[in-house]
Every structure is written in structure tokens, then in C-alpha cells.
Amino acid sequence: MAASTRILILLAPLGASCTLEPAGLRETLDARGYFEALVKPQLVASCAACHATREPFLQPGREYESIIEYKGGLFLTRPPELSYLLHRGQHQGPPLTDEQAAEVLAWLRLQVRQDARPVAVTPTVSAAPGEYFLSLKQLVGDPLARITFRSEALPHSMGSLLLSDLKLVAGPEAGIQVKHPRFVISSAAGVVSDPADSLSNVELNLEPREARPLGPGGVILTNVPKIASLAVAFASIQRVQPQKMATCKALDLFGRTVRPTLAMPCATTCHGGPNSVATNAFNMRAATSTDAAEQMRFCLDALARTNPEYIEQSALLRQVTPPAQGGTPNHPYKLSDPGPFRQAVAAWVAAETK
Numbered sequence: 001m002a003a004s005t006r007i008l009i010l011l012a013p014l015g016a017s018c019t020l021e022p023a024g025l026r027e028t029l030d031a032r033g034y035f036e037a038l039v040k041p042q043l044v045a046s047c048a049a050c051h052a053t054r055e056p057f058l059q060p061g062r063e064y065e066s067i068i069e070y071k072g073g074l075f076l077t078r079p080p081e082l083s084y085l086l087h088r089g090q091h092q093g094p095p096l097t098d099e100q101a102a103e104v105l106a107w108l109r110l111q112v113r114q115d116a117r118p119v120a121v122t123p124t125v126s127a128a129p130g131e132y133f134l135s136l137k138q139l140v141g142d143p144l145a146r147i148t149f150r151s152e153a154l155p156h157s158m159g160s161l162l163l164s165d166l167k168l169v170a171g172p173e174a175g176i177q178v179k180h181p182r183f184v185i186s187s188a189a190g191v192v193s194d195p196a197d198s199l200s201n202v203e204l205n206l207e208p209r210e211a212r213p214l215g216p217g218g219v220i221l222t223n224v225p226k227i228a229s230l231a232v233a234f235a236s237i238q239r240v241q242p243q244k245m246a247t248c249k250a251l252d253l254f255g256r257t258v259r260p261t262l263a264m265p266c267a268t269t270c271h272g273g274p275n276s277v278a279t280n281a282f283n284m285r286a287a288t289s290t291d292a293a294e295q296m297r298f299c300l301d302a303l304a305r306t307n308p309e310y311i312e313q314s315a316l317l318r319q320v321t322p323p324a325q326g327g328t329p330n331h332p333y334k335l336s337d338p339g340p341f342r343q344a345v346a347a348w349v350a351a352e353t354k
């Protein structure tokens, strides 16, 4: 993902501008102190004319509480650089100045570090048409937990994407409880949360291995820049009903028949190297590992990208299958003859689910 200039500015060292304040003040403040001393005065001056009462994240007298609790903690993203507070930009109100944004980000970093439940964000995927898989492994610890959807351009409406077949899937290691998922669109123009926020009422509680549509099972995103990526942020996501750790039953078969292709060409070409788009989508560095625990996790990571009921629809296969043979258009690399890999995956998944 290309970092936006906005983010680069935000990441520049703080304190470049000259303000009169006691030396060391910043270092001694906790998140609330930082907000009260250095952020609130600026936000009140620039934003409270409207936001004291509408989209009320600066309620007079309880600015701190209202901003951290706003829409269930929407502004407290992890990482804080993605916070919508920083990226609303010019709207009916003014954008934050670069100096204001730097102070807000410095505060968010403190706040998110001390907050027990910062907003969780999935890895990002391309917004181009195709089938997608967002792993929830980092958020709930289960390598098979995921969100899947199909993305296509909405006909007759420039820059709009229809995301359909939108599903939340719990893995075998735990159930998942989620509240208020929201798509986040990042591009060279910055990072914005889906303004329609159409999943704001979603609250789901999935049993281990359960799959359910997210909201109505689809979302329309408007004004998506041509080159952009998508992620999902949650007001909360939790691991519930923990089960014992999942294992691959057919690890040996996987190691002999499927893993070699993932090691080469997949890992050697993209998924094992410095290409962060590829490793975010599926990190295959473990494909060449000799460590038994790593091999087991890797097998599960691969299994998460299969669909045992309709094996042809497995992301693991469709990504490397040419579109003319039923593969996805979005994946830049295709196997010229996916037949042998398809057979190997089908036989291995059958052994896993037997």
C-alpha cells in the first residue's frame, strides 16, 4: 500500500514547530493529560462550533469522554495512524492543520496504548474486483477466522464498489463476537472510513466454526479511488468460547503435495519476500521452515483459504487459476497449468475434513 503524503507528514518528528511549553512536559503527560493540555484547546477552537452538538465528539465539559467514547470508540484505531479523526479532511468543517494532526496523532498513540480495547483493524487488501479474504488471525488468534467477500464495480456509477457475499467465519479454535464492523478505504488521498457506515447495527456472536453474513451480506462503497485498498475496523471484536488449538490432520500429505508449490513459486516470487501486499494477504515465509510448530500453523493458514464444500471456490486455488478457467481477475500471478495443484489441494482438504 502506498503510504499517503498525509501519513508521511503525520509521521514526521513532532515538535518541529516552536511552541512555548515547559521542557519535558510532553513526556510526563498521560493520555488524558496530553489531550487536556495539548489537543483539546485546538480541537475546541477549530471543531467544536459544530461538533459540540452534531456528531458530538466534543461535548462541552466532557470533551475527553465524548471523543474516546464516540461511536463506541471509532477514533481509537490500532494503528492510530488510521483514525478517521485524522482523515476526515475538508468537509463542512475545515481539515486539521498539519500541526494539529501531529498533536492529535501523538495523543492517539498514548491513548491507544493505554486503552484496553482499541479499535481493531484487519490487514488490507486491494479494492480491485475479485474475491477477498481478510484474516482475523491477528485479532482473535485463530488462523481460520476470517471475513470473505467479492468485490465488483457497480455498473453505471463511477467509483462505486459492490461488496457481496460478505461473510464472517469463525474458525475451530474459538467463537467470535463482533460489534459494528466498518470498511476503511485507504489510498494516496488518505484513509477514510466508509461514510455510509451501513454495518453500524451489526452485532454478531458466532459459535466456533460458524459462518454468517455480515449485516445484509453486502455493502456499497462510494467514491473509491481507482487505486485503493480496503480493511475492516471493528468497534469491538473478541475471541469467545475458546476451544483447543486446531491441528491439521493431514499435515504430512500437505507437506508432500501442497507445500512445495507454496514454497516455490508462491513464496519465492512474492509471498515470502518483502512484498508487503503479498505477505499481508498470505505470509508464506513458513513454507520453507523446518520447525514443526511453524509447519502446523502454516498448514492451518492454507486450510483457512480453502472451501471444503466447494473446493473449486477455494481462494488458494482461484487466485492462481486463470480467469478463463474460473479463477479471480485480481491476482497478478497465475499457474499456467493449475490442474496438478488443484488435485493436490482437493485430495489434501478431503483428508483434512474426512
Ligand code: HEC
Pocket: 043, 046, 047, 048, 049, 050, 051, 054, 055, 071, 084, 085, 086, 088, 091, 092, 093, 094, 095, 096, 195
Ligand atoms: C461547520 C461545521 C463543522 C466544523 C467546524 C467541523 N465539522 Fe466535522 N463534521 C461536520 C458535519 C456536518 C459532519 C457530518 C457529515 C460529514 O461526515 O461530512 C462532520 C463529520 C465529521 C467527522 C466524521 C464523523 C463520523 O461519525 O463519521 C469527523 C471525523 C469530523 N467531522 C472531524 C472534524 C474535525 C477534526 C474538525 C475540526 C478541525 C471538524 N470536523 C470541524 C461539520 C463540521
